[in-house]
Amino acid sequence: MSERMLPWEDLRQAIIVGQAARARELTELALAGGLAPAEFFPNAIVPAMDEVGRRMRDCEFFVPQVLIAARAARTVIDRLRPLLLQDAAAAAAGRVVCCTVQGDLHDIGKNIVAMMLESAGFAIVDLGTDVAPEQLVEAVRRHRPQLLAMSALLTTTMVNMKTAIDALAAARLRSGLKIMVGGAAVTESWARQIGADGYGPDAFAAVALARRLSLIAI
Amino acid sequence: MNGRERILCLLDGGKPDRLPFMPFTMMFAADYAGVLYLDYATDFRAHAEAQFRVVKGYDIDHVSVTSDPCCEASDCGAKVKYFPHQPPAIDEAHPLLSSREQLRGMSAPLPTEAASMRNRLRLIEQLKLGAGAEKLVEGWVEGPCAEAAGLRGLNNLMLDFFDAPEFIFELFDFVTEMALAFGRAQIAAGADLIGVGDAAASLVGPEFYEHFVWPFEQRLIAGLQAAGARTRLHICGNTRPLLAAIGRLGCDIVDLDSLAPLDQARREMGPRQVLLGNLDPVRVLCNGSPESVYAAIAECHRQAGGRFIVGAGCEVPRDTPSNNLLALARYAREHGAA
Numbered sequence: 316m317s318e319r320m321l322p323w324e325d326l327r328q329a330i331i332v333g334q335a336a337r338a339r340e341l342t343e344l345a346l347a348g349g350l351a352p353a354e355f356f357p358n359a360i361v362p363a364m365d366e367v368g369r370r371m372r373d374c375e376f377f378v379p380q381v382l383i384a385a386r387a388a389r390t391v392i393d394r395l396r397p398l399l400l401q402d403a404a405a406a407a408a409g410r411v412v413c414c415t416v417q418g419d420l421h422d423i424g425k426n427i428v429a430m431m432l433e434s435a436g437f438a439i440v441d442l443g444t445d446v447a448p449e450q451l452v453e454a455v456r457r458h459r460p461q462l463l464a465m466s467a468l469l470t471t472t473m474v475n476m477k478t479a480i481d482a483l484a485a486a487r488l489r490s491g492l493k494i495m496v497g498g499a500a501v502t503e504s505w506a507r508q509i510g511a512d513g514y515g516p517d518a519f520a521a522v523a524l525a526r527r528l529s530l531i532a533i
Numbered sequence: 534m535n536g537r538e539r540i541l542c543l544l545d546g547g548k549p550d551r552l553p554f555m556p557f558t559m560m561f562a563a564d565y566a567g568v569l570y571l572d573y574a575t576d577f578r579a580h581a582e583a584q585f586r587v588v589k590g591y592d593i594d595h596v597s598v599t600s601d602p603c604c605e606a607s608d609c610g611a612k613v614k615y616f617p618h619q620p621p622a623i624d625e626a627h628p629l630l631s632s633r634e635q636l637r638g639m640s641a642p643l644p645t646e647a648a649s650m651r652n653r654l655r656l657i658e659q660l661k662l663g664a665g666a667e668k669l670v671e672g673w674v675e676g677p678c679a680e681a682a683g684l685r686g687l688n689n690l691m692l693d694f695f696d697a698p699e700f701i702f703e704l705f706d707f708v709t710e711m712a713l714a715f716g717r718a719q720i721a722a723g724a725d726l727i728g729v730g731d732a733a734a735s736l737v738g739p740e741f742y743e744h745f746v747w748p749f750e751q752r753l754i755a756g757l758q759a760a761g762a763r764t765r766l767h768i769c770g771n772t773r774p775l776l777a778a779i780g781r782l783g784c785d786i787v788d789l790d791s792l793a794p795l796d797q798a799r800r801e802m803g804p805r806q807v808l809l810g811n812l813d814p815v816r817v818l819c820n821g822s823p824e825s826v827y828a829a830i831a832e833c834h835r836q837a838g839g840r841f842i843v844g845a846g847c848e849v850p851r852d853t854p855s856n857n858l859l860a861l862a863r864y865a866r867e868h869g870a871a
């Protein structure tokens with residue numbers, strides 16, 4: 316494929332404005348043209364979702380725009396996933412288990428963070444909302460993620476982040492796992508206080524944080 | 534002046550003896566009265582008792598029915614999760630309208646017959662009977678965006694704005710008519726004011742708000758006023774980009790969350806709009822000291838200028854120290870409503 320024919324700019328645009336069908340179509344064309352599945356992340360999906368995160372932070376995008384963009388990114392990723400599994404060069408950026416903590420049902424922020432991480436090349440195991448420490452321990456034991464991302468929006472449920480971290484430590488699963496926390500109630504100092512490895516104020520920051528933490532995770 | 538007279542005086546353009554005080558108390562009220570939250574949300578007797586106690590303890594000017602954001606949705610048949618110590622919540626994974634087509638076959642429950650709505654109507658009668666001469670009785674309905682999210686699931690609804698705009702209008706129409714019927718029943722039962730809670734509206738951004746949400750909020754507010762009630766609109770979250778539009782709704786009280794600056798609201802809504810708020814419920818009211826609460830509400834008052842009601846940005850958090858809420862009450866008591 317010649318430089319002029321490369322579909323990345325169009326694909327990025329389709330993702331940013333949330334045109335899932337168009338994004339899927341461009342993906343088919345690109346694959347048919349011989350582009351490798353692993354190239355989609357650095358050239359299209361990651362920069363497009365970075366742009367979406369920036370627009371959200373700058374109040375150009377709101378929740379509906381972010382969710383349709385994430386859905387478009389997901390259609391592309393779903394198409395690539397079976398191919399990526401066969402492609403040894405495309406090792407995922409890392410595996411992330413994510414959840415909203417026990418007692419808390421707010422999931423919009425967690426979903427956005429999960430979709431942004433997925434678009435950044437991470438493999439996601441989403442446990443949903445109101446997740447008890449025992450469930451979390453079980454999931455970490457089973458999926459052996461590099462990263463755990465926990466969300467809490469209520470001051471009354473923030474403390475359940477600590478309970479979860481303590482439960483992981485008691486189950487000897489804490490070392491080797493990097494834990495990041497966020498959500499409206501959470502602050503940097505709270506993250507430090509409960510022994511998390513990082514805090515992110517928004518989905519944009521969550522991706523940068525996950526990239527940084529996954530480099531130092533073992 | 535008693536609390537009821539004080540609020541009505543301000544809303545009618547007069548000058549009450551002091552600033553009215555109208556914080557939201559839900560979990561705080563239940564804890565204060567030693568009532569299990571589940572009982573508070575489902576049994577009008579427990580709720581009324583807790584309201585009587587909390588408004589007495591903190592010199593609050595109104596009694597309120599807010600307790601269960603899923604009231605209407607559960608009567609429509611939505612799957613609701615109940616908890617002993619916190620408000621009921623929609624099961625987001627299993628929304629009632631899992632497909633959009635289901636809306637066509639749906640009919641709204643009758644407020645006088647459906648369990649949760651009927652409980653609220655009896656609560657209003659109880660509140661009116663026990664405190665109605667002295668305290669303003671506040672009823673409550675969910676706003677179009679919040680109730681639509683309750684029936685369709687918030688995550689689905691956000692995508693529907695793009696995928697099926699016509700469906701959004703049909704769904705908003707359905708929930709607005711249901712809210713009007715429920716509001717009228719509450720007014721008939723004795724409510725002086727109907728609060729409209731439209732939490733999810735802060736998530737959609739100014740364009741969608743004006744195009745989809747505003748016309749229905751406006752119809753609801755106007756309809757409730759035509760039925761003889763005052764109105765209070767509360768949208769949780771950051772409504773900063775929506776302030777000018779909210780100001781055009783004609784609500785008697787605009788109740789702002791802490792993320793929406795009062796000075797900007799005053800600029801964009803004009804000098805006549807009654808504003809209520811908007812201390813940061815957690816950082817200031819719950820985690821601050823009586824002194825910092827007092828100073829922060831003074832700053833809110835300064836920004837709002839006249840036509841102001843003392844309150845927090847959202848629900849008073851359950852662990853708020855008693856002295857902090859007393860400091861808020863004291864500010865209202867010590868200041869005129871000029």
Ligand code: B12
Pocket residue numbers: 378418419420421422423424425427428464465466467468469470471495496497498499500514515516517518519520521524559602619620622623625687688732733735736769770771790791792814815846847848850
């Ligand atoms: C929508 C909403 C709801 C919906 C939630 C529906 C759903 N499916 O999620 C409903 C109506 C059900 C609800 C219920 C309640 N809510 Co509510 N809700 C909100 C509201 C308006 C918006 C939340 C939201 O979705 N924001 C948009 C997303 C995109 O932002 P976000 O979640 O913060 O996520 C971003 C960042 O924080 C970050 N992030 C999030 N998670 C993570 C994780 C990691 C690892 C990282 C790095 C980053 C990160 O990235 C995200 C994207 O940028 C907020 C107000 C507000 N200002 O936040 C109140 C709010 C969170 N709710 C509040 C309350 C009190 C409640 C209730 C108790 C209310 C009640 N009395 O009924 C219940 C509790 C239910 C429960 N058990 O959880 C309070 C919390 C106060 C407190 N600090 O304790 C708030 C702040 C409102 C207020 N001003 O008081 N709520």
